[in-house]
Amino acid sequence: MGAGTDAEAGDNRRLEDLITALSNLLGDRVTTSAPVRDAHGRDESWHKTHPPDAVVFPESTEEIIEITRLCAARKIPMIPFGVGTSLEGHVAALQGGISIDTSRLNKIIQVNAEDMDVRVEPGVRRKQLNEHLRDTGLFFPVDPGADATIGGMAATRASGTNAVRYGTMRENVLSLSVVLSDGRLIRTSSRARKSAAGYDLTRLFVGSEGTLGVIVEITLRLYGIPEAISAAVCPFPSVDAAVNSCIQIIQSGIPVARVELIDQLQAEALNKYSNTDFPVAPVLFFEFHGTEAGVLEQVALTQAITEDHGGLDFQWANRPEDRNKLWQARHDAHYANVAARPGCRGWPTDVCVPISRLAECIAETNADIAQSGLFAPIVGHVGDGNFHVDFVLDPDDPREVKEAGRLNDRLVARALAMDGTCTGEHGVGFGKIDYLRDEHGDGLDLMRDLKRSFDPHNLMNPGKIFGPDLP
Amino acid sequence: MGAGTDAEAGDNRRLEDLITALSNLLGDRVTTSAPVRDAHGRDESWHKTHPPDAVVFPESTEEIIEITRLCAARKIPMIPFGVGTSLEGHVAALQGGISIDTSRLNKIIQVNAEDMDVRVEPGVRRKQLNEHLRDTGLFFPVDPGADATIGGMAATRASGTNAVRYGTMRENVLSLSVVLSDGRLIRTSSRARKSAAGYDLTRLFVGSEGTLGVIVEITLRLYGIPEAISAAVCPFPSVDAAVNSCIQIIQSGIPVARVELIDQLQAEALNKYSNTDFPVAPVLFFEFHGTEAGVLEQVALTQAITEDHGGLDFQWANRPEDRNKLWQARHDAHYANVAARPGCRGWPTDVCVPISRLAECIAETNADIAQSGLFAPIVGHVGDGNFHVDFVLDPDDPREVKEAGRLNDRLVARALAMDGTCTGEHGVGFGKIDYLRDEHGDGLDLMRDLKRSFDPHNLMNPGKIFGPDLP
Numbered sequence: 001m002g003a004g005t006d007a008e009a010g011d012n013r014r015l016e017d018l019i020t021a022l023s024n025l026l027g028d029r030v031t032t033s034a035p036v037r038d039a040h041g042r043d044e045s046w047h048k049t050h051p052p053d054a055v056v057f058p059e060s061t062e063e064i065i066e067i068t069r070l071c072a073a074r075k076i077p078m079i080p081f082g083v084g085t086s087l088e089g090h091v092a093a094l095q096g097g098i099s100i101d102t103s104r105l106n107k108i109i110q111v112n113a114e115d116m117d118v119r120v121e122p123g124v125r126r127k128q129l130n131e132h133l134r135d136t137g138l139f140f141p142v143d144p145g146a147d148a149t150i151g152g153m154a155a156t157r158a159s160g161t162n163a164v165r166y167g168t169m170r171e172n173v174l175s176l177s178v179v180l181s182d183g184r185l186i187r188t189s190s191r192a193r194k195s196a197a198g199y200d201l202t203r204l205f206v207g208s209e210g211t212l213g214v215i216v217e218i219t220l221r222l223y224g225i226p227e228a229i230s231a232a233v234c235p236f237p238s239v240d241a242a243v244n245s246c247i248q249i250i251q252s253g254i255p256v257a258r259v260e261l262i263d264q265l266q267a268e269a270l271n272k273y274s275n276t277d278f279p280v281a282p283v284l285f286f287e288f289h290g291t292e293a294g295v296l297e298q299v300a301l302t303q304a305i306t307e308d309h310g311g312l313d314f315q316w317a318n319r320p321e322d323r324n325k326l327w328q329a330r331h332d333a334h335y336a337n338v339a340a341r342p343g344c345r346g347w348p349t350d351v352c353v354p355i356s357r358l359a360e361c362i363a364e365t366n367a368d369i370a371q372s373g374l375f376a377p378i379v380g381h382v383g384d385g386n387f388h389v390d391f392v393l394d395p396d397d398p399r400e401v402k403e404a405g406r407l408n409d410r411l412v413a414r415a416l417a418m419d420g421t422c423t424g425e426h427g428v429g430f431g432k433i434d435y436l437r438d439e440h441g442d443g444l445d446l447m448r449d450l451k452r453s454f455d456p457h458n459l460m461n462p463g464k465i466f467g468p469d470l471p
Numbered sequence: 472m473g474a475g476t477d478a479e480a481g482d483n484r485r486l487e488d489l490i491t492a493l494s495n496l497l498g499d500r501v502t503t504s505a506p507v508r509d510a511h512g513r514d515e516s517w518h519k520t521h522p523p524d525a526v527v528f529p530e531s532t533e534e535i536i537e538i539t540r541l542c543a544a545r546k547i548p549m550i551p552f553g554v555g556t557s558l559e560g561h562v563a564a565l566q567g568g569i570s571i572d573t574s575r576l577n578k579i580i581q582v583n584a585e586d587m588d589v590r591v592e593p594g595v596r597r598k599q600l601n602e603h604l605r606d607t608g609l610f611f612p613v614d615p616g617a618d619a620t621i622g623g624m625a626a627t628r629a630s631g632t633n634a635v636r637y638g639t640m641r642e643n644v645l646s647l648s649v650v651l652s653d654g655r656l657i658r659t660s661s662r663a664r665k666s667a668a669g670y671d672l673t674r675l676f677v678g679s680e681g682t683l684g685v686i687v688e689i690t691l692r693l694y695g696i697p698e699a700i701s702a703a704v705c706p707f708p709s710v711d712a713a714v715n716s717c718i719q720i721i722q723s724g725i726p727v728a729r730v731e732l733i734d735q736l737q738a739e740a741l742n743k744y745s746n747t748d749f750p751v752a753p754v755l756f757f758e759f760h761g762t763e764a765g766v767l768e769q770v771a772l773t774q775a776i777t778e779d780h781g782g783l784d785f786q787w788a789n790r791p792e793d794r795n796k797l798w799q800a801r802h803d804a805h806y807a808n809v810a811a812r813p814g815c816r817g818w819p820t821d822v823c824v825p826i827s828r829l830a831e832c833i834a835e836t837n838a839d840i841a842q843s844g845l846f847a848p849i850v851g852h853v854g855d856g857n858f859h860v861d862f863v864l865d866p867d868d869p870r871e872v873k874e875a876g877r878l879n880d881r882l883v884a885r886a887l888a889m890d891g892t893c894t895g896e897h898g899v900g901f902g903k904i905d906y907l908r909d910e911h912g913d914g915l916d917l918m919r920d921l922k923r924s925f926d927p928h929n930l931m932n933p934g935k936i937f938g939p940d941l942p
Contacts, residue, residue, distance in 0.1 A: 115825040115826055116721075157671075158667075185913070186914040187911075187912065190910065191825045192824055192890070193823065193856055193857075194895050195628075195823060195892035195894065196627060196678055196899070197893050197906075198678070198907055198911060198918050198936055199921060200675060200677065204675055224723070251585060253694070352664065354663060355664070356583065356586045384664045384665055385664055386663075419663070420662070420663045421668045424663060425667050426667060439668055440669060440672075441658065442655050442656070443658065443659060446657060447669050451670075452924070454920065454921075
């Protein structure tokens with residue numbers, strides 16, 4: 001409105017100049033169209049859209065290097081973008097800038113079947129990868145539910161249902177190639193399974209949410225598709241009974257591949273949305289991987305435990321199509337919840353605690369929810385001590401919004417008091433920044449030092465993890 | 472030697488002043504005695520002794536904080552010290568300074584059996600920990616052979632025989648408390664099994680070799696002691712046949728707990744030193760963990776593979792005392808080699824490559840050794856693609872020393888060309904600094920930036936990983 005300041009005019013000139021330079025580089029793979037910008041300024045979360053000034057669609061590492069150089073020369077922010085399935089506003093262009101959409105970098109570069117690893121470009125999606133691998137007898141287990149890009153999953157340290165057995169992206173990324181804010185290209189490590197050659201740059205970039213550089217290649221560990229897979233659903237008389245069964249299963253060392261909790265509200269929402277017939281009760285979903293004999297043994301040990309907690313009625317899904325239906329329903333939990341209250345939006349939050357505190361943490365959280373009157377189903381990757389509360393809110397009702405915020409604050413404080421974390425897998429984005437000082441203390445200053453050291457002008461996804469006041 | 476320069480005189484005054492301040496703090500837990508300084512200036516490696524100016528024996532985190540403040544105020548280097556079992560000169564006081572011996576910080580603070588984790592002080596030793604845990608039914612699997620301290624193991628990212636099944640310190644440290652060079656105390660994370668709350672400081676300090684801070688507390692993952700454990704030794708007609716068996720076992724997904732190679736030279740040396748009767752041939756040592764039925768199944772699958780490679784004669788060690796003898800012998804490999812050439816010293820080096828290249832890498836290395844005439848047995852954690860060459864040298868024969876250096880250079884170059892690493896587990900210390908640029912390229916500059924950012928005056932174990940030219 002009006003002429004603006006000299007500084008604003010300078011900003012605008014720099015931006016125009018950048019977009020011209022990007023167009024020279026990329027032709028029509030640069031856009032400032034409002035719908036595309038909007039689509040790149042939001043993820044699947046509750047958080048408000050913050051569109052970037054432009055979106056670019058590079059097709060090679062060399063183009064990404066050139067893009068970062070052009071942006072850096074003009075001090076314009078860069079936001080790496082996968083497919084927008086994050087949940088804490090990770091891709092929002094809080095300070096404007098250029099969204100670097102990696103979807104065209106979607107080649108599976110090399111399957112090293114003998115080494116059980118694979119090199120992929122960042123825009124490769126999870127389902128695409130497993131489809132491609134099928135004939136090799138190998139698979140990539142990390143499964144956050146959404147059909148996310150591998151680059152995005154590495155950037156957010158994604159995990160999900162299989163993490164209890166196979167680990168998260170932390171354990172399953174062997175190496176990354178990253179373009180830094182000044183255009184330097186580095187590779188964080190070799191393909192060796194282990195190394196003691198200097199600092200662990202791989203783990204440093206995994207979970208850095210695009211704030212340290214643009215991931216342009218990922219090497220992942222793969223696993224043999226198990227000889228036998230069995231999945232089952234089992235209802236329990238209470239959330240407590242379900243959670244305590246899970247705790248005992250983990251403590252017994254049964255190598256369960258998945259153990260997922262949904263509460264009664266979630267079961268109802270899923271039955272309606274996904275046309276399933278889950279028991280309307282707190283339910284555990286299980287999956288067992290192994291040899292035929294090994295799976296039978298795991299099942300017998302598990303059932304001996306669940307029976308003690310009133311979990312008697314296992315419904316088995318042994319055919320691949322039945323298993324797929326079961327897990328698709330589990331993954332659709334968030335969509336089912338939003339559909340259950342038309343016109344509302346979902347605010348999924350997550351915490352993770354030591355498993356000995358999990359039943360208590362969920363019980364206290366449930367008491368909060370009941371007392372608030374909010375609609376907020378609970379689902380959990382309970383084998384890891386990780387669970388989600390999915391607040392489904394009328395965005396125009398300030399009371400509901402405020403109450404969800406209050407419960408989220410209490411949930412995080414509860415998890416931290418139990419020596420847990422404010423987020424097990426969704427990450428910080430700009431939704432959980434305020435909790436990091438409580439969680440990390442002076443460690444947060446080390447993270448800030450590190451960010452300044454790698455990205456001195458704060459050009460990489462600014463405003464995430466640390467808030468707006470960097471450097 | 473003469474009056475020295477003014478700068479030297481100033482250095483001496485600062486050092487004297489520091490030792491006075493440390494004595495005020497610690498009483499007789501500061502020493503400048505030559506034998507103690509010498510013992511803290513060397514590890515188990517070939518590398519020359521570099522004694523610190525003094526050694527301190529703190530008994531609390533608070534004392535370590537105060538020590539770092541006193542050293543930092545006078546810009547005197549600090550070298551964290553566990554028990555000195557490192558292999559690349561990690562504890563050498565290359566620029567003088569104060570060795571911080573953590574051996575009196577040896578309390579097991581808290582066993583959280585329900586969460587399968589444990590908090591320990593850094594001076595706790597591996598065997599002490601497992602002894603303490605025995606009654607809980609839990610154990611800590613990482614086993615580098617030496618009875619190292621947990622602090623030292625975290626600092627060097629140790630691994631060893633069990634890593635193929637249970638991972639290295641990278642996967643098994645849940646959280647660290649660290650005193651930084653300026654005396655700040657940070658905790659890298661909560662006890663939650665996973666977290667997406669900011670940068671992974673835990674993995675950054677694991678493997679940082681004392682160059683970023685002093686580790687003062689470690690939280691470790693624990694595992695249930697398996698219901699059944701079986702170990703066996705099996706000879707093969709050639710190193711190639713043994714390695715190819717191992718590759719196929721890993722690729723088949725058999726969850727073998729240990730699979731170790733020793734070559735014929737090593738078998739001979741062990742039989743003499745440890746009074747064992749291993750077959751004088753390339754040998755694989757196996758250990759299987761699981762339920763009774765699970766172990767039988769793993770053994771059957773493994774034997775089907777080894778038979779195809781001429782590995783027929785399994786000698787079983789199923790009683791705990793027999794297994795202990797077997798693994799003690801394996802761990803004594805280095806001592807056995809040194810004993811085989813009286814008056815000589817051992818120079819154990821290690822590399823790690825993708826497993827598909829392992830047979831080739833070992834074969835080419837063996838050809839080098841044969842051609843050189845050096846005595847250099849090979850042992851390997853072959854399930855990870857990791858192996859060691861143990862050069863045993865007459866330190867007074869410059870031809871032998873030079874030839875070992877040349878072979879080491881060729882070994883590292885070979886491993887890097889195969890997309891491997893210059894060290895799988897021994898670390899960099901000051902012995903492998905020259906290889907890091909080839910391995911990491913510009914990534915090494917990121918590591919240097921990170922070091923400068925955390926330790927701007929280069930006071931923490933200076934000269935390691937990066938060489939003398941920092942900051």
